[in-house]
Amino acid sequence: xxxxxxxxxxxxxxxxxxxxxxxxxxxxxxxxALSERSVPTVSSEELAAAAGVxxxxxxxxxxxxxxxxxxxxxxxxxxLVYQISRELGLTxxxxxxxxxxxxxxxxxxxxxxxxxxxxxxxxxxxxxPAMAGKPVAGIAVQHTDELEHxxxxxxxxxxxxxxxxxxxxxxxxxxxxxxxxxxLNFAPTVxxxxxxxxxxxxxxxxxxxxxxxxxxxxxxxxxxxxxxxPTTSGxxxxxxxxxxxxxxxxxxxxxxxxxxxxxx
Amino acid sequence: xxxxxxxxxxxxxxxxxxxxxxxxxxxxxxxxALSERSVPTVSSEELAAAAGVxxxxxxxxxxxxxxxxxxxxxxxxxxLVYQISRELGLTxxxxxxxxxxxxxxxxxxxxxxxxxxxxxxxxxxxxxPAMAGKPVAGIAVQHTDELEHxxxxxxxxxxxxxxxxxxxxxxxxxxxxxxxxxxLNFAPTVxxxxxxxxxxxxxxxxxxxxxxxxxxxxxxxxxxxxxxxPTTSGxxxxxxxxxxxxxxxxxxxxxxxxxxxxxx
DNA sequence: ATATGTGAAGGGTTTCACAGCC
DNA sequence: GGCTGTGAAACCCTTCACATAT
Numbered sequence: 001x002x003x004x005x006x007x008x009x010x011x012x013x014x015x016x017x018x019x020x021x022x023x024x025x026x027x028x029x030x031x032x033a034l035s036e037r038s039v040p041t042v043s044s045e046e047l048a049a050a051a052g053v054x055x056x057x058x059x060x061x062x063x064x065x066x067x068x069x070x071x072x073x074x075x076x077x078x079x080l081v082y083q084i085s086r087e088l089g090l091t092x093x094x095x096x097x098x099x100x101x102x103x104x105x106x107x108x109x110x111x112x113x114x115x116x117x118x119x120x121x122x123x124x125x126x127x128x129p130a131m132a133g134k135p136v137a138g139i140a141v142q143h144t145d146e147l148e149h150x151x152x153x154x155x156x157x158x159x160x161x162x163x164x165x166x167x168x169x170x171x172x173x174x175x176x177x178x179x180x181x182x183x184l185n186f187a188p189t190v191x192x193x194x195x196x197x198x199x200x201x202x203x204x205x206x207x208x209x210x211x212x213x214x215x216x217x218x219x220x221x222x223x224x225x226x227x228x229x230p231t232t233s234g235x236x237x238x239x240x241x242x243x244x245x246x247x248x249x250x251x252x253x254x255x256x257x258x259x260x261x262x263x264x
Numbered sequence: 265x266x267x268x269x270x271x272x273x274x275x276x277x278x279x280x281x282x283x284x285x286x287x288x289x290x291x292x293x294x295x296x297a298l299s300e301r302s303v304p305t306v307s308s309e310e311l312a313a314a315a316g317v318x319x320x321x322x323x324x325x326x327x328x329x330x331x332x333x334x335x336x337x338x339x340x341x342x343x344l345v346y347q348i349s350r351e352l353g354l355t356x357x358x359x360x361x362x363x364x365x366x367x368x369x370x371x372x373x374x375x376x377x378x379x380x381x382x383x384x385x386x387x388x389x390x391x392x393p394a395m396a397g398k399p400v401a402g403i404a405v406q407h408t409d410e411l412e413h414x415x416x417x418x419x420x421x422x423x424x425x426x427x428x429x430x431x432x433x434x435x436x437x438x439x440x441x442x443x444x445x446x447x448l449n450f451a452p453t454v455x456x457x458x459x460x461x462x463x464x465x466x467x468x469x470x471x472x473x474x475x476x477x478x479x480x481x482x483x484x485x486x487x488x489x490x491x492x493x494p495t496t497s498g499x500x501x502x503x504x505x506x507x508x509x510x511x512x513x514x515x516x517x518x519x520x521x522x523x524x525x526x527x528x
Numbered sequence: 529a530t531a532t533g534t535g536a537a538g539g540g541t542t543t544c545a546c547a548g549c550c
Numbered sequence: 551g552g553c554t555g556t557g558a559a560a561c562c563c564t565t566c567a568c569a570t571a572t
Contacts, residue, residue: 019541025473029452043553052454056543063555071554072550088473089480096472103374107367113452113469118476157479158472181482182475184468188293188377190316198478200471205377206289207464208360208422209352211446212382213285214462215421216353218445283563307531320565327533335532335571 016087020061026051027058028084034077043074085118095122095156097180099171100163101131101141104186108162109137122154127167144171151178158182165189280351284325288348290315291322295345307338349382359386359420361444363435364427365395365405368450372426373401386418391431408435415442422446429453 030050034042044062048055062068062075068083069075085091096114098105101124108114109124124136127144134141142150150156159180161168168187175183182198185191191199294314298306308326312319326332326339332347333339349355360378362369365388372378373388388405390396396407406414414420423444425432432451439447446462449455455463 017541021477022470022474024477025467025470026454028473030454045553050454054543056545057541059554060542060556067555069554070550071548072552074553087477089476090473092480094472094476094479103367103371107371108468110367111468113467114472117469117473119469119472158475160472182479184471184475190290190294190314196482198475200475202466202468202471203289203377204372204375204466205381205383206286207448207466208358208378208383208424209289209292209354209381210286211422211448211462211464212353212358213288213351215358215446216356218460281563309531318565320567321563323532324534324564331533333532336530337572338531 016064020064021088023051023053023057023061024084024088026053027061028081028088028090031077031081031084035081039077041074041076044069047075090118092118094119094158095154096120096158096160097123097125097147097150097154097156097175098160098162099125099144099147099175100161100167100187101126101136102162102164105160105162106136108160108186109139119158122156123150125150127163147171147174148178151175151180156180158184160184160186161191162186280328284328285352287315287317287321287325288352290317291325292345292348292352292354295341295348298341299345303341305338305340308333311339354382356382358383358422359418360384360422360424361387361389361411361414361418361420361439362424362426363389363408363411363439364425364431364451365390365400366426366428369424369426370400372424372450373403383422386420387414389414391427411435411438412442415439415444420444422448424448424450425455426450 027047030047031042033050034047042050044055044059048058051058059069062080065083065087068080082091096119098108098121101109105124105126109121114121121137121139123146124139124141125144125147126132126141129143131141132143151159157180159175159182161171161175161183163171165187168185168189169191172183172185172191172193176193176197181196183191183193183200185199185201186203188203188205191201193199291311294311295306297314298311306314308319308323312322315322323333326344329347329351332344346355360383362372362385365373369388369390373385378385385401385403387410388400388403389408389411390405391408393407395405398405415423421444423439423446425435425439425447427435429451432449432453433455436447436449436455436457440457440461445460447455447457447464449463449465450467452467452469455465457463
């Protein structure tokens with residue numbers, strides 16, 4: 001299996017729920033915006049609206065961090081910004097390497113959202129010798145041969161993989177062997193890592209597929225709870241399915257319609 | 265608040281849990297790989313390993329789709345590929361527009377994972393007149409003025425926003441007004457959309473922040489369950505915390521350390 | 529003998545609603 | 551009066567373990 005165990009027993013002390021951790025960056029962004037507008041305090045209701053969550057959830061989330069609000073008043077913006085930053089570990093510097101400087105890697109290198117938080121792009125690494133030395137986002141790309149050296153001399157613990165799928169596992173292994181313990185993976189592969197290494201995955205095509213699922217539902221709705229043939233979509237739809245879809249050579253199913261399985 | 269209601273009562277008939285839907289693309293990818301290697305059948309155990317989940321979960325997920333396996337044998341690869349593709353709506357053609365052709369937009373346009381599923385990039389749109397006509401990934405970029413026209417004449421229902429944060433809401437409004445009902449948002453903003461429109465968000469900096477949180481934990485572990493001053497990290501770490509942190513005028517908490525809240 | 533399909537148990541997350549404090 | 555902080559309820563998701571089918 002991919003990551004070591006699903007449970008993350010590691011720390012356990014002071015347990016902040018994963019779901020809460022995943023929302024802290026959202027709150028932080030909303031708070032930063034308020035801070036820039038010099039707003040001194042916010043209510044849970046206002047902040048929740050700005051972050052796109054509901055206020056009860058937000059208050060519960062904050063309750064895991066401590067009692068940082070004032071009843072009857074709200075939260076002090078600056079103070080909360082600091083507390084959340086600290087909780088997330090953003091008050092320290094995080095050198096990051098990006099491996100695979102194709103379109104995506106270059107986009108990541110240029111992404112402003114990193115530097116504005118505690119992240120610093122320590123190096124850009126690519127396997128193509130022709131890329132070596134070329135500047136991307138003001139940083140000279142280095143060859144993969146340098147990987148171990150770069151990781152070690154910069155004390156990098158977070159790596160970003162933006163290589164083609166085929167190279168991802170190998171790059172991952174080298175990063176881990178050199179000391180990286182957190183990986184953000186953009187390659188469409190399941191990475192296998194030893195226990196103690198965290199992997200997060202961002203997969204563009206998966207997100208689109210989830211949208212397509214819901215979109216299909218919406219379309220089917222209008223004609224009733226049926227699947228309907230393709231191009232049944234509610235909107236003028238378009239271009240009958242160029243069907244370049246690599247679907248499969250053959251299909252056993254009745255034909256291509258609603259199974260209406262719905263288990264007991 | 266952002267999206268209309270959290271509940272999605274819309275269809276209700278044949279309810280597949282959200283968590284299951286989010287994993288179907290993973291299974292599909294693993295199955296496609298098996299299919300290309302001409303593997304005829306897989307057990308839940310094998311497929312689960314390839315997809316990076318546990319086998320009980322996989323079987324439960326498939327049980328929502330119907331009984332597509334054979335006891336004592338396993339699942340027919342081709343058949344499952346077809347069933348999941350259909351369930352996700354990938355047997356039909358989904359024209360997609362990408363708005364904002366900067367580094368990220370270009371990376372998305374070039375991303376192979378779209379075309380290989382049912383997605384087709386119908387148009388690339390950018391606000392910069394200088395971009396108009398320039399080919400990216402073999403498609404000529406069009407100006408934002410054309411947005412409504414493009415959406416309508418192509419029957420586009422899925423839009424991808426890769427603009428700067430400041431432009432995202434406005435672009436979103438225009439997409440929705442023109443008929444788009446699913447949006448994949450890469451801009452670091454909370455989008456407000458009317459009921460019936462789905463938004464999924466991908467935020468690069470948020471993913472890194474979540475990793476940083478866990479990374480900090482790991483570092484703190486070695487010295488004991490304390491917050492510790494910055495640069496306490498386990499690894500050589502680096503460059504003492506430029507402390508650009510907008511700290512705060514004052515702090516109510518004890519000092520800056522473990523609140524040890526842990527509710528009863 | 530082997531591997532699926534699924535009730536039931538368990539754990540986590542969200543929401544409610546109100547006590548507590550300003 | 552207003553708004554936070556939080557037990558308790560409701561909900562969702564995961565995991566277990568075994569009946570069921572080949």
